[in-house]
Amino acid sequence: MSKEATMAKVTALDFKKTLSSDFAKQILTAVLLPFIGLIVFLLLWASTAKNIDTSLGEFPGPAQVYSQAGTLITEHFAEREKAEAFYERQRERNEARMKVDPTYQPKIRDYTGKATFFDQIWTSLYTVMVGFIIASVIAVPIGIACGLSQKTYSAINPLIQIFKPVSPLAWLPLVTMVVSAVYVTDDPMFSKSFLTSALTVTLCCLWPTLINTAVGVSNISQDLVNVSRVLRLSKLAHVFKIVMPSSIPMIFTGLRLSLGIGWMVLIAAEMLAQNPGLGKFVWDEFQNGSSDSLARIMVAVLVIGVIGFMLDRLMLMIQRFVSWDKNAVLR
Amino acid sequence: MNELDKKHLELTRVGIEFPTPKGPFCALKDVDLKIAKGEFVSLIGHSGCGKSTVLNIVAGLYQATSGGVLLDNKEVNEPGPERAVVFQNHSLLPWLTAYENVELAVKQVFAKKMNKQEMKEWVNHNLELVHMTHAAHKRPDEISGGMKQRVGIARALAMQPKVLLMDEPFGALDALTRAHLQDSLMEIHAELGNTVIMITHDVDEAVLLSDRIVMMTNGPSATVGEILDVTLPRPRERLALADNPEYNHYRHEVLTFLYEKQRKVENVSTKKASGSKKGKEVA
Numbered sequence: 001m002s003k004e005a006t007m008a009k010v011t012a013l014d015f016k017k018t019l020s021s022d023f024a025k026q027i028l029t030a031v032l033l034p035f036i037g038l039i040v041f042l043l044l045w046a047s048t049a050k051n052i053d054t055s056l057g058e059f060p061g062p063a064q065v066y067s068q069a070g071t072l073i074t075e076h077f078a079e080r081e082k083a084e085a086f087y088e089r090q091r092e093r094n095e096a097r098m099k100v101d102p103t104y105q106p107k108i109r110d111y112t113g114k115a116t117f118f119d120q121i122w123t124s125l126y127t128v129m130v131g132f133i134i135a136s137v138i139a140v141p142i143g144i145a146c147g148l149s150q151k152t153y154s155a156i157n158p159l160i161q162i163f164k165p166v167s168p169l170a171w172l173p174l175v176t177m178v179v180s181a182v183y184v185t186d187d188p189m190f191s192k193s194f195l196t197s198a199l200t201v202t203l204c205c206l207w208p209t210l211i212n213t214a215v216g217v218s219n220i221s222q223d224l225v226n227v228s229r230v231l232r233l234s235k236l237a238h239v240f241k242i243v244m245p246s247s248i249p250m251i252f253t254g255l256r257l258s259l260g261i262g263w264m265v266l267i268a269a270e271m272l273a274q275n276p277g278l279g280k281f282v283w284d285e286f287q288n289g290s291s292d293s294l295a296r297i298m299v300a301v302l303v304i305g306v307i308g309f310m311l312d313r314l315m316l317m318i319q320r321f322v323s324w325d326k327n328a329v330l331r
Numbered sequence: 332m333n334e335l336d337k338k339h340l341e342l343t344r345v346g347i348e349f350p351t352p353k354g355p356f357c358a359l360k361d362v363d364l365k366i367a368k369g370e371f372v373s374l375i376g377h378s379g380c381g382k383s384t385v386l387n388i389v390a391g392l393y394q395a396t397s398g399g400v401l402l403d404n405k406e407v408n409e410p411g412p413e414r415a416v417v418f419q420n421h422s423l424l425p426w427l428t429a430y431e432n433v434e435l436a437v438k439q440v441f442a443k444k445m446n447k448q449e450m451k452e453w454v455n456h457n458l459e460l461v462h463m464t465h466a467a468h469k470r471p472d473e474i475s476g477g478m479k480q481r482v483g484i485a486r487a488l489a490m491q492p493k494v495l496l497m498d499e500p501f502g503a504l505d506a507l508t509r510a511h512l513q514d515s516l517m518e519i520h521a522e523l524g525n526t527v528i529m530i531t532h533d534v535d536e537a538v539l540l541s542d543r544i545v546m547m548t549n550g551p552s553a554t555v556g557e558i559l560d561v562t563l564p565r566p567r568e569r570l571a572l573a574d575n576p577e578y579n580h581y582r583h584e585v586l587t588f589l590y591e592k593q594r595k596v597e598n599v600s601t602k603k604a605s606g607s608k609k610g611k612e613v614a
Contacts, residue, residue: 223422226392229410231439231490241435245426324426324470 060295065302068295076116083111115276121303124277127194128266128311131201132259138202139209139258140251144239146210147217147247164207168200168265172272175199193275200269201262208257216250217243245324252319259315263308278304339368339526340389340494344398347384358384360552362398364545366494369524373537375585376547376556377593382530385547386496389528390416402493412440415487417497421479423471429482430467433457433489440490457489458482460519477508481515488519497529501536509533510569513540521566534589538581539567546588556593559584 042062052059060068094106115123146153179195220243228242244251270279282300285293345362348355358381366372374382387393389400391410400407402414410416415436423432433454441450458464461481466474471482480500487495500516501509513536520527520540531537537544541561548556561581563572572578 221422223418223420224424226410226416226418227422227424229392230390230412230414230416231436232409232411233439237439242424245424325472 054294056289056294057291060298064292064295065298068292069299071292072117072296072299076118079113079116082113086111086113117281117299120277120281121307123194123275124266124270124279125307127197127270127275127277128201128259128262130194131198131266132205132262134198135202135205135258135262136209136255139206139254140213143210143213143251143254144217144243144247146214147220148239148243153214153218160207160210163203164211166203168204168268169272171203172196172200172269175203176273191275193270193273196273197266197269197275197277197279200273201266204265205258205262208261209251209254212250212254212257213247216247216254219250220246248319248323249325252315252323256312256315256319259311260308263304263311267304338365339370339403340364340366340528341401342385342389342398343401345385345388345395345400346397347381347388347393348396357552358550359388359395359554361554364555366526366528368526371520371527371540371542372529373541373544374528374530374547375532375534375537375544375589376553377549377589378532380547380550381553382547383498386416386498386528386530389494390414390496392416412436412490413493415490415492415495417480417483417487417495417500419499419502421471421476421483423479423482423486425471428468428470429458429463429474429478429485430454432471432482433486436486437489453489457485460488460522461485461515475508477504477512480504480512484512484516484519488523488525493526495525495527497527499530499532502532509536514569516540517565517567534582534585537585538563538578539569539572544581544585546585546593549593557588 046061046063049059049061090109094108097104098106142156146156176192176196179192179199183190183192183195224242224246228238233241266277267279267282269275270277271283272279274280274283278300282297285296285300342362342364346357346360348357350356362385364372374385376382384393388395389407391407391414394408407414423429424435427435434450437445437450437454437457441453445453455464455467458467461484463478463481463485466478471479474482480503484497484500487497501512504512517540519525529540538561544559544561546556546559547553559581563575563578563581
């Protein structure tokens with residue numbers, strides 16, 4: 001009996017050991033390894049940067065980039081203070097005039113200071129979202145139509161194949177000219193540079209969503225289609241009750257690919273269209289050519305990367321929320 | 332049963348050909364069958380003999396290339412809820428709960444005939460028939476295979492079909508669950524008196540449940556081989572029947588048909604079976 005007891009103890013001990021080693025392994029893969037990767041990258045970057053001399057001085061290392069990030073933040077707050085001060089002065093002036101002349105209609109003028117780094121991030125996000133949403137609204141229905149009908153697919157497929165590989169930079173001049181020709185108003189709601197950038201994003205965002213939606217829809221299980229036929233669901237009910245829910249995963253795969261592409265395209269489009277977002281920031285710094293420019297561009301590069309990553313996570317969260325299969329492995 | 336009764340569902344010289352790269356494949360030829368109202372008919376035969384094809388033609392999912400199907404003297408040429416199908420692999424919508432799956436059918440079929448409260452009661456009534464009230468708000472992936480099949484049956488029953496079509500409804504279940512569901516199905520059939528066509532591989536299941544067993548010859552060009560009337564009194568008890576000589580006689584008849592008259596040479600049969608499958612897929 002004592003032998004049995006010791007056996008039980010030994011297995012319990014072994015179990016504890018494996019448990020703790022499993023835990024250690026998890027920490028290693030989840031925290032330590034990414035951290036090591038990051039450190040190695042920073043070291044390599046710092047050591048290589050020193051040896052690259054450009055006409056704008058030494059290539060910025062992590063330290064310079066860090067300090068420029070700080071500068072960009074202080075500049076942002078300084079600019080905000082200036083704006084507030086401007087509005088305060090304007091209010092005081094208007095009040096003073098109202099006292100003298102009660103019939104006076106106060107004029108409110110907008111502050112016209114330069115856009116800060118954070119304003120530019122906001123503009124970029126807004127622009128990419130508008131372009132992406134337009135693309136999705138177009139691509140998902142067409143994708144569903146292609147997935148449902150082989151004939152529609154055959155008709156549209158050549159167009160998809162031809163336009164899919166086109167670079168945004170080839171579209172941009174055409175979009176610019178069309179926007180200037182078509183969008184003519186005295187009181188424009190959007191600036192032309194914004195429309196040009198957003199539409200260029202749209203043109204490049206269409207394809208992954210369209211293709212993935214079509215594939216998802218055409219792979220619906222025949223059994224579910226038969227259920228729909230036996231129930232005599234109308235075309236519309238078939239799409240909303242059977243087709244959409246079962247192809248949600250593929251639609252979202254397409255949407256995530258599209259958003260990723262859209263974000264990349266946007267930076268290039270903003271550079272050329274001069275939309276006041278991150279692309280214009282990079283371009284302006286490059287043209288400016290001060291000794292800090294490269295470090296500031298590097299800040300933008302990192303911010304662009306982080307935002308791209310966060311956009312993808314955001315889509316993943318939306319997918320989790322919308323998808324019925326909460327156990328599906330999403331990555 | 333007199334001749335007039337037998338005219339509820341009528342298959343007349345039904346045949347179907349599937350186009351294949353090697354030319355048309357004749358899966359069924361001259362299938363004649365008359366089924367009376369309230370009758371429980373099983374189709375039995377070796378795999379690949381076209382049982383499912385017959386069912387799919389009655390359901391309207393396939394179009395017969397020759398002959399035709401009449402239900403209450405109306406030609407069947409498209410699927411519809413008056414010929415509800417219980418699919419082999421349940422075919423529940425995985426994103427809806429058991430209740431919502433049945434509700435989808437009820438909303439579609441009784442859109443103009445019932446108000447919301449009546450619909451709710453009707454859905455719950457059908458779930459109760461198959462003993463699934465306790466799991467009404469679970470999704471298909473949260474319940475067992477047998478329970479999924481029960482919900483599938485509830486969905487079909489909720490359409491109040493003239494004919495209930497069942498395509499190997501219990502084929503994918505273990506023996507105990509299958510026995511349970513067979514008992515439930517007998518209860519329901521006794522209570523509602525639906526006309527049922529069921530496909531099965533299982534000789535015991537066929538004898539236990541059916542009023543008539545339709546035995547099909549091997550494909551290609553499969554057709555009705557023999558029809559066996561099962562006149563065992565209802566309600567039937569599986570335990571009592573185990574020693575019943577009449578029951579064993581029926582079993583023997585079916586087994587003789589399957590393993591003597593229609594015996595398959597294995598290597599040929601697998602080829603033919605895959606041939607007919609391919610034909611279906613092309614269609």
